[in-house]
Amino acid sequence: MNFLTGLNRLLRTVQIISGDDDDITTFSDTQHAADIELAQIAIQDELATLVAEKFLDYEKATDTISLVTGTRTYALASDFIRFYGTNPSFYDSTDNVRLYEYHGGEDLLRDADLKYDTTQGGPWAWYWDSTTSKQVAFYAVPQSSYNGRSLSYDYEKSVSVTASTDTLPFHNDEAAQAFVSCAARRFKVMDESLLVPALEQDAIYVSAKSRLVSFLGNRNQSGTYGRSYS
Numbered sequence: 001m002n003f004l005t006g007l008n009r010l011l012r013t014v015q016i017i018s019g020d021d022d023d024i025t026t027f028s029d030t031q032h033a034a035d036i037e038l039a040q041i042a043i044q045d046e047l048a049t050l051v052a053e054k055f056l057d058y059e060k061a062t063d064t065i066s067l068v069t070g071t072r073t074y075a076l077a078s079d080f081i082r083f084y085g086t087n088p089s090f091y092d093s094t095d096n097v098r099l100y101e102y103h104g105g106e107d108l109l110r111d112a113d114l115k116y117d118t119t120q121g122g123p124w125a126w127y128w129d130s131t132t133s134k135q136v137a138f139y140a141v142p143q144s145s146y147n148g149r150s151l152s153y154d155y156e157k158s159v160s161v162t163a164s165t166d167t168l169p170f171h172n173d174e175a176a177q178a179f180v181s182c183a184a185r186r187f188k189v190m191d192e193s194l195l196v197p198a199l200e201q202d203a204i205y206v207s208a209k210s211r212l213v214s215f216l217g218n219r220n221q222s223g224t225y226g227r228s229y230s
Contacts, residue, residue, distance in 0.1 A: 001176040004164035007039050009177070013184040014191075027164055035191075042187035046179065047159060047169070051081065055216050056169055060084050061157040067138070069147040072117055076134040077155060084154040090126055091152045099151065102127040102139060109139060122146065175215035181208035 001009075008023040016035045017023065027036055050056055063077040089098040102109050102125040109116045109127060121140035129135040142149070159169040170176040185205035189198050199205045 003161040003166045046183040067142040073129045073137045079158040081156045178212035
């Protein structure tokens with residue numbers, strides 16, 4: 001399901017368009033223009049909530065960094081949201097080792113080695129480089145024998161949708177439809193200028209969110225309540 005299809009389903013769910021009314025064909029349609037804009041925001045906000053809650057498997061991706069002699073900092077993928085997993089690392093396939101985050105980050109590293117940003121050697125840890133974009137740095141700074149070496153990492157990519165043809169990040173229609181039901185309730189809250197916490201008390205939203213989370217799960221849910229004894 002793409003962004004436009006999901007938006008049309010949302011508008012039919014809240015009965016902005018109904019019956020024999022034609023679906024919108026572009027986000028620039030003048031009919032229902034204000035509702036179209038609000039529906040886009042509702043879908044994007046609901047999607048951002050799922051990302052923040054770490055429910056989406058769709059967003060996992062892998063990228064690589066190529067080390068350069070004497071270069072300390074490296075940009076992460078342009079669609080990087082955060083590292084995948086609870087213990088992020090870079091994998092060096094040449095030496096078959098993983099480089100984990102330096103405990104305490106750059107602040108402690110600065111105290112541990114006054115020349116941390118110029119000391120060259122074999123990189124064995126990474127840390128965040130505070131700047132205007134998502135960048136990491138390595139300690140030690142790669143020496144010449146590491147020039148061109150590739151380090152891979154798993155991360156969660158951006159699943160933001162902006163164009164009408166962008167795909168909603170769900171593996172099947174059931175999950176996409178449950179998501180649109182959630183977004184429709186968010187649209188209602190926004191349209192009626194209600195407080196967002198009202199969603200958590202909305203039976204329809206809670207039911208749709210429960211279905212969505214179930215569809216996103218990778219394990220079969222128990223069909224019975226409580227423990228089974230034999």
